[in-house]
Amino acid sequence: MTHAVAVKRHPPRPRWKRRKGARPAEIVAAALQVFVERGFAAAKLEEVARRAGVTKGTVYLYFKSKDALFKAVVRETIVPCIAEGEALAKAHTGPARELFVKLVHGWWKMIGETQLSGIPKLMMAEAVNFPALARFYYDEVVIRGHKLMAGVLERGIASGEFRAVDVPLSVRLAMAPLLHAAQWRHSFALCTREPFDVPRYIDTHIDLFLNGISHA
């Protein structure tokens, strides 16, 4: 309460700094956290601003709406991961099954076990209520991801490693357990102690899946 008596001498240390260059990245980082924790609709820009060390007004200085902010988050977090996967696939030589394993493990390392896993979860959760965002995400991420995985399977089929399975369908079967594990982490994992040994779960899945699509 003696708080207001603080010395007011000379340059009383600026209450805030101008940091035009650093703000956007900081706001995006804060937004990622909040979106992941709350989902899109329930995320409060006030909260994003607080965590970024600014006020709501500043957020609107750099992003014209909540939508735009979310798109920025996706573009600067998930999209680069996809790109990295594509690069990995392009650079890969050798059996398709090895590439498959690399990609699946990479997905878990970069997305599944980080907070990024909240983004696909959020997107599936709120696609209905925000069709424009869903479309955006679908075009920028889902399609590219499917193409990536489809390429791997086709490569394996061409090389004779895999049977001539239905590719789009198999892509979904390959991804489903990963996405489910990610969603679990952001939902029921929070209300149970039931252990979930994800690395083993993933390896088991890889095993079953590769075994299933390989020639007998």
Add this chain to the structure above:
Amino acid sequence: MTHAVAVKRHPPRPRWKRRKGARPAEIVAAALQVFVERGFAAAKLEEVARRAGVTKGTVYLYFKSKDALFKAVVRETIVPCIAEGEALAKAHTGPARELFVKLVHGWWKMIGETQLSGIPKLMMAEAVNFPALARFYYDEVVIRGHKLMAGVLERGIASGEFRAVDVPLSVRLAMAPLLHAAQWRHSFALCTREPFDVPRYIDTHIDLFLNGISHA
């Protein structure tokens, strides 16, 4: 437009009826639709009321809150499905793999391909923001479902049909593709024409999975 000129003679036909007995079920049915279409948070009680042919106030006459309404929906829709599955398992004699196939197909018929699939999707989506509801759903549905499927696997292991796999982990692997398909229907399916042959997807999954946990 000559509508307002309607004869006002005698008992001008009541503007609404008292139907204490029928209301709750009608409100629950309407609520199921709206919750599935919008999710929990975004579902408007106004909308529920409208579809049930009453006003918002009436909803509160029968359910003390949005939470309570949602719980009623779960109890009267998903929970009976679980119970039916349990009955099926109890009555089943014969190979565990047959029971597995029956349960998976049954799940898709009763939940996956109906609007009920929106409930698990919704619940995973909003568990973080509504921990009390998540807990409720987890206890009443998830645990029972896991127990049910775990029982099937254990039966198969005991009979020598299946290998001695990690049961909880395998339960998740068995369910993940189903849940994912359900979520897909309520998310990206709405923003693409990309076909998704779910019956084939499910049969392929059953194939891979049973093949994987059976003895070589």
Add this chain to the structure above:
DNA sequence: CAGGTAAGTTACCTGCCGTTTAGTAACGAA
């Protein structure tokens, strides 16, 4: 050390929706 500009803050507006409350009308009983 001015003074201008733009980064940042503050306060407000607006619409929305869960919940409540006061009133209204259906309908069974006397």
Add this chain to the structure above:
DNA sequence: TTCGTTACTAAACGGCAGGTAACTTACCTG
């Protein structure tokens, strides 16, 4: 037909959060 009960309606309350606009202040430039 009247009257009382109560199912149902209607209207308002309250808080919240996205978005905006007006003001402040950091900091660069001459």
